[in-house]
Amino acid sequence: MSAIETTLAPAGPPQPDVVRVHVPPRSLRSELRAMKIVWRRDLIRFRNDRIRIATTLVQPLLFLFVLGSGLQQISSAGTHGVDLKTFIYPGVICLAVMFTAMFSAASIVWDREFGFMREMLVAPVSRSSIVIGKCLGGATVASIQGVILLALAGAVHVPYSPPLLLGMFALMLLLAFAITAFGVMVAARITQMQSFMGVMQMIVMPMFFLAGALYPVTHLPGWLTVLNRIDPLTYAVDPMRRLVFKHLDVSAAAHEALAPGVTWFGWTVPAVLEAAVVLLLGLAMLGVAIWEFGATE
């Protein structure tokens, strides 16, 4: 007691003009503000973390330029003169978006481990606002990462056409949102970073390989066709590839061989429906994530 007292300086005079604030009752406006700040936090953190921006680009660039260039010689016979890099470009963009979205979702696990989650959970806002803000934040950040790859379109012989770039961006946003929602849903259950990363790796890599990011989805062995059609990522890669090929000047044979579109029992699925599949899955996982976070005390 005495040791403490001697070090206590006299308390300052009471602040004469305290700025008093008050917390308004919950309203749509306050929910939107909460959503927005959770979203903005992801952006601020992304901007501050340049190393992450660089490291998450390494893998996609390796796939695109090293694997793409290396396999070009043996694949040129089958690509009808189309550069392999051009062919795998949409798949590689999906990979980059997936990784970034996954890292964004992983911050939920960090937030819980390091306590910040509590700051958000005790705030007088609904948990769905926080989860939605988080998913939108992850989607935005991952799309920005995708834009960096989009800027490289010229290097893989893809034209910088505004409708193409806009369409690609919209599809990236959709995929990024769905993957973040998926990550947040998983993060609600897993409390340790290492397990989370393990689970995500275990799911993301097979999803990537099965999605046809590196090969056309027709004339596959039966088992692979089934797995490919089940893989949700297929429905993000395929519309992107169809969009790219629509803007390429290639032969009909090349188009038919490389970007034929996903078929369900012989019926070619429209690109819009494919995008809708991704959106619906994303929304469903968002719903599960909200439910999971709402259920925690």
Next chain:
Amino acid sequence: MAERQSAIEVSSLEKSFDEVEAVRGVSFEVAAGEVFGFLGPNGAGKTTTINMLCTLVKPTGGSARVAGHDVVRERDEVRRNIGLVFQDPTLDGYLSAQQNIELHAELYGIESSLVPERMRQVLEMVGLWDRKDTPVRTFSGGMRRRLEIARGFMHSPRVLFLDEPTIGLDPQTRSSIWRYIRQLKEAEEITIFMTTHYMDEAEFCDRIAIMDRGEIVALDTPEALKARVGADRVKIQTEDDEAAIAALAGRFGIEANVAEGAVAFLVAGGEEFVPRLFAELGVPIKSVSVSRPTLDDVFMSYTGSTIRDAEDSYAKHANKIMMQMMSGGRR
């Protein structure tokens, strides 16, 4: 809201986790503007009680009202009126001090035009205004805790909950944190509800509840609690300790023991007892000291254990937090 309204009203509050009864029917009231302390060993149910009052944990029995609102039925109302400083850090190390406060202001829906001025005020109060643009991960433990207190205070809560606000900090930082807490309280007449295991800090509280095994075993002002022990601690050094102990038992009916080379015992009205001691003990006395009971004695008399036992386990806990913070800085 009436001025006389209690800030916190708790009646028969209970919480069990599966088979374990963490809190067994506690009841108390805290008046508006009071500094109320929860004192107790590790695992006594202090944090569980605080979590129920903060709407983080649902009670399994009883009821509680905070700032006039029921913690179960009016969860949002309660949340709007309370500020929280947890035992474990809850800051985003990647954001600056200012960004952490701004994020809080947005989450709590504080009117945007008031945010900059209010933020300056709370950051100045805890002496962090000139560090507002520094990322929090570079802050020391004491600075982080000050920032958390400023943040908990940002939205002008009516009740501020502090769960072990000075745990793991050095005495210098602890005293400055106390200075800030009192300054903040004076500035806005808020009620402060805190838990601590530091006896010297409990002295700062207007009233203390001692909690043990999920129950409140004593509740009063620090002075009254000490008075209620009803005895002073007397230590004597004698030529023959054995004989002195025998004489104390035989002539006065007092049970004494040898501690740190002296015969120690508790007796009511210690100072008045000393002349009788010299006259009647029959064993030469070399020195005498009489001391008032401390909160440690109070704690001991109610819980049967010293707070030091609890402190040992807390020290381990504090270490864990430090480790987390360190690895958190590198993430």
